[in-house]
Amino acid sequence: MINLTDTPNPNDRLNLILDKISSSGIKKLNKEEKLFLESYSLGKEEEIHKKLSDEESSKTFLSDDGNFIFKLDSVEYVDDVQYINGTLIVPDLILKNKKRVKGELKGSIIVFSDSHVAVDFHRGRYDIFEFVDGLEYELDCFVDDLVYRIEE
Secondary structure: OOOHHHOOOHHHHHHHHHHHHHHHOHHHOOHHHHHHHHHHHHOOHHHHHHHHHHHHHHOEEEOOOOOOEEEEEEEEEEOOEEEEEEEEEOOOEEOOOOOEEOOEEEEEEEEOOOOOEEEEEEEOOEEHHHHOOOOHHHHHHHHHHHHHHHHO
16 A cells, blocks of 8 residues: 555656556556556546545554554454454664664454454564564554554
8 A cells, every 4th residue: 555645746656656567567556556547547646646645544543652653454353353454664673684674564453352452463584573672562552542543
């Protein structure tokens, strides 16, 4: 998903989509990206950009301290367990060899029927707790706030 903060205008959105096509191919575009490309042939790129930006901003959550961003993809229910699926953006992980692992993790916030909450986010072989070492309390507060806001 393209984030509103990355695309202040239709031309920036178009450039991001064209870059994605160049690097990954047109088959990797999601339905919103395809819709936006089609809007150019209809002369409605401003209108569609605004609509998509509004939707994206309503699905993007920023922590008060600025350490975390969550981009909501979907909410699913399996039996009595809720899965809040999306991308969690955290500080990058710096390995001992100075190599950097980008802090963009896909996964779920899992809410159990007893209101217990767990997080399941990974990037490759690294899990969320390797990225947020020293920020566990802040992550916990952010996740609790997210669950509350999404359930509203």
